[in-house]
Amino acid sequence: TATSSITAGAQVNAGSDLVNLTVTGDVAGTVAVTGNLSTATSSATTIGGSVSGTIAVTGNAGTVNVGQDVSGTIQVKGALSQLTVGGSITTTGQVSVGGNLTTLTDSGSILGTVTVGGVLGTLTVKQDLGGTVQTGGDLTQATIDGNLSGTLDVGGNLGSLTVNGDLSGNLGVGGDVGALNIGGSLNSAKVGGNITGNFTVGGTIDQLSVGGSILGKVSIGHDLHTLVIGGNLAGLVQVGGSVTTAAISGNLSGTFSVGGSLGSLTVGQTVSGQVAVGGDLTTLTVTGDVAGAVTVTGNLVTMTVGGNLAGTINVVGKLTTLTVNGNTAGSISAGDIDTIAVYAAQGPIVARITEGGVTRRIEAALPGNPYPNPNDANTPAALQFPSAITFQYFYDSRAAAGITVPELAIRVNNPTTVRFDLSLVVYSDSAQFDLARVDTASGTQAAGIRNLVVEGDLLTGVTAAMATFFGYAASTVGGVRLPADAVTGISIRDFAPPGDIQVASIAGIAFGTTTDEDGRLISGPAAETDNAVGLLVRGVGLVQANDTFRVSFADAHPVAFFLVTDPQGRHFDESNVIFTDQAANDARGAVTALITVVVPVATHGQEDHAQDSVIQSIALRGDGGAIQTEQPVTQSITSTGPLGDLILGAEQGITADVTAPSIIGSIEATSGPISGTIQTTGLRLDPITGLTSGVAADWGRTYWTPARAGGESRDGGSTPTLVLTTTVVEARGGGVTGRLISRGNLVSQITSDGGLSGVVAVQGNLGVQSGTTRLGGVLVNGGLSGQLVVLGNVLGDITLNGGLKSGHIAFAGSDVGNLLVHGGVDKASAIVAIGSIGSAAAGTTSSLDNLQGILAVEGSVNLAKPFNGSKALFDKTNLGSSNANSTVLNAIFTNNGQPLLFDLTSPLDLQGLSLILADLDALHVGTNGYLTGPTP
Incomplete structure (x- = not known):
């Protein structure tokens, strides 16, 4: 059928199929086809002008071409293969297809209504979609070169959608979304199912609602005001600008990346993926666990974790408030921190907190595993920390409250009989980690703490925020409040105030400084036993030492360790142990000493006489640890890093075997011989990583010292003359009967005043030469009956008197x-x-x-x-x-x-x-x- 036009009021009726229809002009009247329209091969319906009337097809339609606008109605009750509109579908225009529409191409805009009961295969709009396109089934592919200001409602899945302009209208998808590309902004998009492909918007999205999960990639060039995900975020959401509100009902196992600020993010289940925010994050709430990573380049104001924090939090700016209802087995890092409140932390690494570049840790170590790995990785089951022991703690570092050093209050809940060491650790020579209070829920409940170590000060009070968190009364005192615990020892690296330790009993105590009864500051080395006792509240029992003690010390000042050797437990022994860190500015900061003290088995004939405790071994972990004491050390002294001075004044001399990667200090037996084996190994263990590496196995060093006592210069001035000298090895009361073995150079001057019947063995050089000055060597008073072996050269002097x-x-x-x-x-x-x-x-x-x-x-x-x-x-x-x-x-x-x-x-x-x-x-x-x- 061919005609120039179908005018208004005119009708073309086909009682059956209409194979071809060609109208060179307009259709202003009605075309009614009872059967099919142009479904035969090579058939088509072509309208050269516009359609302002009605084309109604009871069956299916093949190809329909309209040269200009559609302001009337095209209705196909069946399927339509192809509809091409050379103009626009105007505001009054309607296209209705009861079945599937394979292809719809509009060279202008769609301002009216397109309804497809089935699947719409391909939709192409050369200008704008300002009207409505609705499908009952899927929309396979849609391309809009202009703006989408109207409504695109897809009842099924959306395969792909490209909008080169803005999407300021409404996008609704009942199923999944494969790929979406919006060149401009998107006002509102609602996806009933999942987003499985690429969902790209070059501008801003006002609201994106996904009923299912985001499995693909959502990329937004500018801002996203509201994001709602009914399922999981397993793919990627990447926002170039800021996000006002985001809510995920399920898990966040993918990545949520925001280039600007993020106002609020709520996750209904767990975070095992990544949250990255380039600006500030105001509120982050996670109902479950956080096992992934949260990275904020700006500030994080409030974060709440309903479960465990096993992942990482990294805030470049300030972390104001963090609350965790479970444990903090992961790590927390921020440039500045106000408060961290945790309700049920677990060992062995209770907390890892880095503030301002300084790492502080709370460690709970079993006696058989003194330096545990995080989460007990690669640890035998018997040495894993019991999960039944939990810790409630509050970390307070609010500068606005006048706090200059981070403070910790911690409560231990231990329903077991397991004992452990609790340590507040700081990776710094000068920084501190102060303890405000440690306690249990009641005075009759024991914490099970064997040793308590604080690498900072012990405080006398708690902050107001701590009191609120724990429910303390305003007058609650600080310090150690464990009246039901028989602790082995307590070590306070820095200041320990008098009367601040309340325990049932104690066998040893260490501290850097304290005050006497007149309020004068007393250093540990200058302290006496009365000062040690003064740290305890009245009624604390002293018991004989028979366990392993843990003491930490850094290079800021020495630490004095007092122990009870008396079988009756009546007093601290006057002979203390002074620990000094002689390696400045090392990454770990402090050195840790494990001091094993035993009660010797009575010898024959002495069964009725109680024996005094003796130090069996001292194991140093760290670099530069130095020891000075008159207590005998019977078996071994070890150091994982360079060993500093070892000055033992016991009449037995140095009977213990001494092992270290290198020795940077002097070795002195001031009252007896050296009968043990002292050796350098060249194998250093890193105290942070626990990894072993090879180092120079040298023994001793050179240093400058004033030439004259009193520090006068040769010309009478105030500047002393300095001379180069070396460290020493001295046996002043019995000579060297043991072995001195250096696997590197032996720089120290060896002096043996009671002969040398043992072995001096040097794998490198003996002595050192600086310019024309030679230092080091061996001086024996009493003759050499042992062996002196040097595999390198001898640079110092060897003098044998005898x-x-x-x-x-x-x-x-x-x-x-x-x-x-x-x-x-x-x-x-x-x-x-x-x-x-x-x-x-x-x-x-x-x-x-x-x-x-x-x-x-x-x-x-x-x-x-x-x-x-x-x-x-x-x-x-x-x-x-x-x-x-x-x-x-x-x-x-x-x-x-x-x-x-x-x-x-x-x-x-x-x-x-x-x-x-x-x-x-x-x-x-x-x-x-x-x-x-x-x-x-």
Whole structure:
């Protein structure tokens, strides 16, 4: 059928199918088709002009082309394959399709109504959608080159929608949304199902409501005023501007990223994904756990966690208030913090809080696991911290309230019989973590605390915010309030006020400073036992020490540790232990000492006599720890980092074995011998990470000191003259009967006033040279009957007053210092060197008296004066390196032709040193006059 136009009032009726309809002009009248319209192959309905009348099809329609506007009605009760409009669907225009509409293309705008009962395959609008497009089923693809100011209502799923302008109207989707791209802004979008693809808006969204979950990506160029998600956020929501309000009914396992500020975010279940805010976050409320990450570049005003905080909170600005109803096994970091309130924290790492770059931790450690990993990672089940023990704590750092150092009040709920160490730790040399109060819910309930350690001050009161949180009365005092606990020890790194510790009983106490009865400040080293007792309230029992104590100390000032050694528990022992940190500005800050004290088993005949407690071992964790005491230490002293001064004044001397990666201090036995093994290992354990790494295993250091007592200069001025000196190793009452082993250089000056019958072994150099100044070396008063082995060079002087008696000196290198042996070298002794001894260029010499034993040197010996060697078993120098005697000498320092170090098959096994010492013992002169004995 072809006609120029169908005028108003005119009708074209088809009682059955109409194959082709062509109208070159307008349709102002009515076209009624009882059957199908243009459904045959290659058939079409073409309207050259506009449709202001009605086209009604009872069946299906194929292709319908309208050259200009549709201001009337196109109604297809069945399906419509394709509708193309060259103009616009005006405000009075209506397109109604009862079935599916495969393609709708409008070269102008849709200002009227398009209703599709089924699926709309492709919708293309070249200008604006200001009217209504409604589908009962899915909308596969829609493209709007202008603005969407009307309504797009999709009853099913929306595959993709692109709006190159603004979406200021309404978008409703009953099902899922695949991809959405809005070049401008979006007023309102309601998705009944999920967003599974890319939902992109270049401008601002006023309101986005998703009945299901966001599984894909929502990207918004500017602001988002309101976001409501009925399900989960498992995908990505990325907002370039700010967000006023966001509410997620389910879980946030994806990412919510806001470039600007975020007013309010509520999560109905858990956060295992990421929340990132480029500006301020005013309110964050999570009903469940936070196991993911919350990052705020600005300030976070209020955050509430209904469950556990196992993830991370990182606020660059200020965190005003954080409340956690569960535990805080994760980490909290902010530039500034006001308060943190936690109701049910758990060990072993109760809290990790970093404020202003300083990390503070609350640690609860079982005796068998003194340095636990967070969440007990890689920890055997028997050493995992009991989950039944919980901690309620309040962290107060409000500068507005006059608080300059963060304070903690903590309450312990321990329904078990397990005992543990509770520590307030700060990773800083100078910063503090003060304890305002520790208690339990009632005075009859024990906390189970074995040791309490505070790396800060102990305070006498609580803040008003703490009192509100715990329900304290306004007059509640601070300090340690554990009247039902028999604690082992309490350590306060900094200031401990008198009368601030209330416990049932105690066996040891440590502190940095306190005040006496006149209010004068007393340092720990200057304190006496009365000062230690004065820290306790009346009625606290003193019990004999028989446990492991925990003490922390930093380089700000030494800490004094007092313990009860008396079997009757009547008093603190007057001989305390002074701990000092001699490594400044290390990352961990404090050094921790674990001091094991035991009551010795009575010997035969002493069964009826109670024994005093003795220190069995001291284990230092950290760098630069130093110890000074007159208490005996019977078994071991270890340090995971460089060891500082070790000054032991017990009459037994140093009987303990001492092990450290390196030694930076002096080792002094002021009243007895050194009978233990002291060694450097070159293996340092990082006190923060717990990882071991190799370091220089040197022993000792040089430093500058005033040349004269009183600090006067040589010209009478006030500036003292400084001289370079070294640390020392001194045995002042019995000599060295043990072993001194350095796997690096041994810089310290060794002085043994009772002979040296043990071993001095140096894998590097002995002594040190700075310019023309040589320092270090060995001074023995009483003779050397032991063994001195140096694999490097000797730079300091060796002086033996008392001679060499059944002793051995062996250098794998050269001795460029002075070797002075006063008292002879007996027949059971030997001096051997691969290099030379003495140096004419350096002005150093060797002086020997009465050589009867072995002197064998491959190089030269610069003698101070000739000596009588007529009775010597072997006296040869300048041996060279290619003869039978030099082969024997080299065999001392090699194994199967390979140079020996002190350890052979595994670190610290000392098998290499054992081979060297065995070869020295085996060295002798054969019947042919040549050296023999050592095994190559």
